Amino acid sequence: MIEDLVYQSGIPGLLIVSYLAATLLPLGSEAFVVGMALIGYNPLFIFFTATTGNTLGAITNYFVGKYGSRFILSRYINVEQEKQRNVELVFRKWGSPVLFFAWAPVVGDPLTVIAGGLNLKLSVFIFWVIFGKAFRYALIIFTTLSISA
Numbered sequence: 001m002i003e004d005l006v007y008q009s010g011i012p013g014l015l016i017v018s019y020l021a022a023t024l025l026p027l028g029s030e031a032f033v034v035g036m037a038l039i040g041y042n043p044l045f046i047f048f049t050a051t052t053g054n055t056l057g058a059i060t061n062y063f064v065g066k067y068g069s070r071f072i073l074s075r076y077i078n079v080e081q082e083k084q085r086n087v088e089l090v091f092r093k094w095g096s097p098v099l100f101f102a103w104a105p106v107v108g109d110p111l112t113v114i115a116g117g118l119n120l121k122l123s124v125f126i127f128w129v130i131f132g133k134a135f136r137y138a139l140i141i142f143t144t145l146s147i148s149a
Helices: 002-021 030-038 043-075 081-094 096-103 108-117 122-148
Strands: none
Touching: 002 030, 002 043, 030 043, 030 122, 043 108, 043 122, 081 096, 081 108, 096 108, 096 122, 108 122
16 A cells, blocks of 8 residues: 555655654654655655655744744643743753754654744754754665665
8 A cells, every 4th residue: 555655646745744744743754765765766865855854844843833832832732831841941951952853753743843932043953853854764764775685
């Protein structure tokens, strides 16, 4: 089934899936990346497309945090002020390098929203997010090709 989806949508589909996977939607791009590597797509195209899409999704989260976090948190998500402050303190303690883990399941997407809410400089945000996401996709593609060889 994944092969059919990959064949039909190709690189543009990977860009869309990678973008959506980096937003707060419960979606992953890993199976798509692995599937494309296994059926012979150019590994560099896969790497750059997935990294670009995933980074753009994280940037979307950043702006949600920067311009919409108070509205979203106050209207749709019941978060105690103390818990929200604790998360912000953890982010401030570890600083922007924690964004290397923006790819991590469960915690990655909220980190990108928090970074926007804390008004982290966008260039610093993008640096750490690209670094982490590129590392992850390179590892996935390399591992897939090594195992399948």
